[in-house]
Amino acid sequence: MKRVVITGAGTVNALGMDVPTTQEAMRAGRCAIGELDIRDADRLAIRIGAQVRGYDEAAHFNRQQIVLFDRYTQFALLAAAEAVAQSGLTFGDDLAARSGVVLGTSGGGLNTQDENYRAVYQEGKNRVHPFVVPRLMNNAAAAHLSMEWNLRGPSFTVATACASSNHAIGQAMALIRAGQADVMLTGGSEAMLCFGGVKAWEGLRVMSRDTCRPFCATRSGMVQGEGAGIFVLEEYDHARKRGADMLAEVAGCAMTSDASDIVMPSRQGAERAMEGALRDAGMARDEVAYINAHGTGTAANDKTECAAVAHVFGPQADRLMISSTKSMHGHCIGGTGAIELLACLMALREGVVAPTVNWQERDPDCALDIVPNEARRARISACLSNAFAFGGMNAVLALRAV
Structure with missing residues (x-):
């Protein structure tokens, strides 16, 4: 079975418009959650989010492109450009045929x-732009990534709510392992911070009105974010032969379904996903020093996830570091796992574990080392990245330092 490594990373999110800025913000424990600057925010009960502020689409794309690109597609293209540039790859005919895209998103072109909907139902217009469907479809970003870099291999979109990115990365890894591709662009992108997107989440009554405090006794709910994380995954020998800088190895992945409830998480489903990722990677429990948690800041997730970690790792759970960077960049739904993977790369490459910020008070049901408020120096050779979605769809990635 072929090995798979990461040779490029890119991002756009509330913490920064690139990977170095984002990781510096994670090291500093900066929280990017604030008041929403969107149309009709005064009609919302929840008026906070981790928004990509000061973003000017005209600074990055021409008018013809803007007509075609929803905000989530724009984020994906910008993050992919950074990742491809770092990888140093050019996709000529032979490599193009063996390269593709698997991208995660939940809402797709939700801004579009x-x-x-406003134009038709509120303003009474009877016509919309002819590119509305190509702009809003969930596979739009994946399609534009394939066209931008001439990627002619397998390309598709995964939509599994908050686990979309991890599912996408796992599928991209599997394609390379199976010999169906040498290189894959993968990750996720989401831009749900529009009136309808926030209003829909309000209905679930899981949203915080102040900030996101995962694993804290005074938690008040989740906070939405937006952004993209894109990675170049490459077959190990292909990367080694060209002397590529390998950021980490994607050593394993597991996907499980709770098959129990549409919104309430299952401890057993999360456990099976973590155990499966370890098994797939051939990774012993004592190798893992850090887990980037799903950590939404809701009681249902936080307590279930901590119980699952404690059960999987047993007595070794006490020495684990587990943190949720959603406390800084918000819950970016289909793009969140990809953005959180940057914290795993920072831990593996730099030996810096991103903190869980905004933490105030210990929750006895979350009695793990959640790295509160300040980043921590530690030697990390292996880690897990958790994603647990509505519908009971779980995806866990296992990574090793190279």
């Missing part, structure tokens, strides 16, 4: 939907 929001704008055009």
Whole structure:
């Protein structure tokens, strides 16, 4: 079975417009959650989010492109450009045929939907732009990534709510392992911070009105974010022969379904996903020093996830570090796992574990080392990245230092 490594990373999120800025913000424990600057925010009960602020689409794309690209597609293209540049790859005919895209998203072009529902139902217009469907479809970003870099191999979109990115990365890894591709662009992108997107989440009554405090006794709910994380995954020998800088090895992945409830998480489903990722990677429990948690800041997730970690790792759970960077960049839904993977790369490459910020008070049901408020220096050779979604769809990645 072929090995798979990461040779490029890129991002756009509330913490930064690139990987170095984002990781510096993670090291500093900066929280990017603030008041939403969107149309009709005054009609919302929840008026905070981790928004990509000061973003000017005209600074990155021409008018013809803006007509075609929803905000989530724009984020994906910008993050992919950074990742491909870092990888040093150029996709000529032979490599192009053996390269593809697997991208995660939950809402797809939600801003486009929001704008055009307004136009038809609120403003009474009887026509919309002919590119509305190509702009809002969930596979739009994956399609534009394939066209931008001439990627002619397997390309598709995964939509499994908050686990979309991890599922996408796992599928990209599997394609390379199976010999169906040498290189894959993968990760996720989401831009749900529009009136309809926030209003829909309000209905679930799981949203915080102040900030995100995962694993804290005074938690008040989750906070939405937006952004993209894109990675170049490459077959190990292909990367080694060209002397590529390998950021980490994607050593294993497991996907499970709770098959129990549409919104309430299952401890057993999370456990099976973590155990499966360890098994797939051939990784012993005592190798793992850090887990980037799903950590939404809801009681249902935090307590279930901590119980699952404690059960999987047993007495070794006490020495584990587990943190949720959603406390800084918000819950980016289909893009969140990809953005959180940057914290795993920072831990493996730099020996810096990103903190769980905004933490105030110990929760006895979350009695693990959640790295509160300040980043920590530690030697990390292996880690897990958890993603647990509505629908009971779980995906866990296991990574090793190279």
